[in-house]
Amino acid sequence: MAFKKLFMFLSMFLAWLSLGWLSSTFIFKLAGVDVTTQSFRSFRFVTIILGLCLLFLSALFYVVSHFIKEKERISKFIRCKVCGRKIPFDMVMCPYCFSDVRERKNELKEEVSGESA
Numbered sequence: 802m803a804f805k806k807l808f809m810f811l812s813m814f815l816a817w818l819s820l821g822w823l824s825s826t827f828i829f830k831l832a833g834v835d836v837t838t839q840s841f842r843s844f845r846f847v848t849i850i851l852g853l854c855l856l857f858l859s860a861l862f863y864v865v866s867h868f869i870k871e872k873e874r875i876s877k878f879i880r881c882k883v884c885g886r887k888i889p890f891d892m893v894m895c896p897y898c899f900s901d902v903r904e905r906k907n908e909l910k911e912e913v914s915g916e917s918a
């Protein structure tokens with residue numbers, strides 16, 4: 802679940818789209834299209850409004866992505882004290898060396914903070 806990254810991506814995508822809409826009529830002008838007609842002026846107005854709306858949405862997504870807090874990843878593994886292998890935290894015995902790991906559960910919190918998923 803990486804909603805933060807998803808929103809960031811959406812924000813960038815919408816910003817890119819809005820850039821296209823905003824610059825489209827200016828690109829037409831560069832390409833040699835007659836931009837002095839009344840219909841073209843209204844078309845430019847519509848594209849600029851659309852571009853600004855998309856830009857606003859993009860900014861909104863960007864702000865939202867900053868307020869989303871990613872859930873901290875908690876390691877579901879502990880390390881066996883005898884053989885040093887990673888084993889699931891709810892194990893009673895180490896599946897590799899068959900040593901008892903029940904007493905290790907009290908130390909789970911210290912173990913978790915040092916490990917990445």
Ligand SMILES: [Zn+2]
Pocket residue numbers: 881882883884885886895896897898899900
């Ligand atoms: Zn072991």
